[in-house]
Amino acid sequence: MTQPTKPSRRGFIKATGAALAAPYVLTSSALGNSVRPPASDRIVMGGIGIGNMGSGDMGAFLGRGDVQYVAVCDVRTGVRDGAKNRANEHYQNQDCKAYNDFRELLARTDIDAVHVATPDHWHAINVIEACRHGKDVYCQKPETRTLHEGPLMVDAARRYARVVSGGSQRVLEDYRGIVDACWGGSLGTVKSINVNVGPLSQPCYLPAEPVPADIDWELWLGPALWAPYNKARCDGNFSTGGGSWRSYIDYSGGGMTDWGAHHFGGATFAVDVRDQQPTEVIFNQDPEGNYLTYKYASGMTIYHNKPKTENLKVEGTEGQTREPKPVPSYKGEGGIYGDFIHCVKTREKPFRDIEYAVNTIVLSHLGIIAYQLQRSLKWDPVKQEFPGDEEANRLRDRARREPWTL
């Protein structure tokens, strides 16, 4: 298969020099204008996983004048063809191509960046492969399916000097009041914050249904254990109560990771531990409901589902104030998407740099394991292991169905 090849920015002039010798009409679209840079200066993008959140992400990037959207990938025929048509109607051309297999999209050397919104069990493979192919990546939350995947995604981003952003826009945009109170110093020294989120995902033994003609079922499953098709197993809605893939353990951590990425993300940002991971998770048995206490080496405490405590309730040294700190924010214009595109251009770290995103979702995974084993855990953030705890260490990762690997 012949892949389109993108000239380098510097090589662009040389390449076009020869082309200009031939009769050629430069369109206004190619030349750009006050709000749309010339084609050579746009970030060329593709999308992997275009249903649901992927569709929203695509719309955000498609609406940017500094992005040229050229490729979509989805294992559902109707979804990818619809997305392709959407891009081509937007640009009034036929340049956007559709792919069933993300590896074909990543092989294109003309694509600078991709956004990933596949089901969670695919994220690590998609992101790491994209980095290996020199693409910058915007990845929907929750970024990982297992504890083991996070450091490998960070490694891949750093190894190839890629810009990789996590995908929760709520971290900055939804909890601003709490963030401002914590960073502004009005709560004094912040001691703890509570996160209410759930439930956990479950194994799935839904009955087999005929596989519809418009889905590549083997590729949808990918690295997950083989299982028969069932609409509720792979439906794209946001249910964590049995109506979609977010309910099931092979593809998602359930609400604990799905909304957990937002709430834990907001909590770790508010109490300023985005660059850390906890060292201990205490499993508390309580008549009102079991809950967790995460302890950080810095002294910070995060609770999960603490009884009678509202979501993102902060405990500080009331009556005292502290010097305010400037609150980090997005760069560029256009929210979290604009932040990513700005960083693709400048090579800065995005607001939801993959390392911060991984440090957030670690809380969800540690919590899942603590609830599963119904006991407290020690965690070594450097070695990424449960010290001396063979049982918990077995749950750090899960084998991937051949031929898939990280």
Added chain:
Amino acid sequence: MNSIMKTQELEQAFEALKTFDWGGDRNVLAPIEQAVVSSAKDAAAWKDLEQKLLAALGGNLNRAGKDFVCRQLILVGSGASAAVLSKWLGSAEDAQLARFALERIPGSEVRQVLIDALSSVTGDQLLGVISSLGARFEPESIPALTRLLSDANEKVAVAAVSALGDIRSPEAAKALGGVKPTSDAVRAAITDARMSCAEGMLAAGKSAEALMIYKSLTGDDQPKHVKLGATRGVLACAGKK
């Protein structure tokens, strides 16, 4: 609930497991899941559970039943599971289930059955075994993986290269340094694996060894992102960010 009732429930669950299939009520198997967690600190109880689960596998379980058992073996599995599950490693249908449990069970028995499988398993199942050895960070598998680096099957060569990159030891780096890439895919995998090894060396304070790898990847013949990443690696070796 007293222990007699618990034992009865467990026996009923194992009986239900014999015919459990897709669409079945998972709640009938819940006593097994509960026993796995509640007896975690009781070595004899875990051993007994493992034996019961392996005995069930020896019967004629449906695919969903095998799936359920292998999920439990992740926690209670031991060397005894290695002997049983190793028979599935070449099976197109069951190898993924075997590795689903085996990859997470520590110990020399599992390591050895995976290394042995490198010379007996083929196709995608071989790729899976190679991947599992990498995921387990098994240095003892380096000689066997090294022999696969020049495999005529590109996918096997790439998988072996990647597994050595996962193990990321100086020995793995040495093995990778001697590979002559036979295709672009193998070349890219070698680059990735060598950089992974360099990161491991750097983290272990062996910056001189890491520097040699990074310097070899900064040439103009390298893709832009490789050259950029390797250049940052060179700076990191010099203590600069």
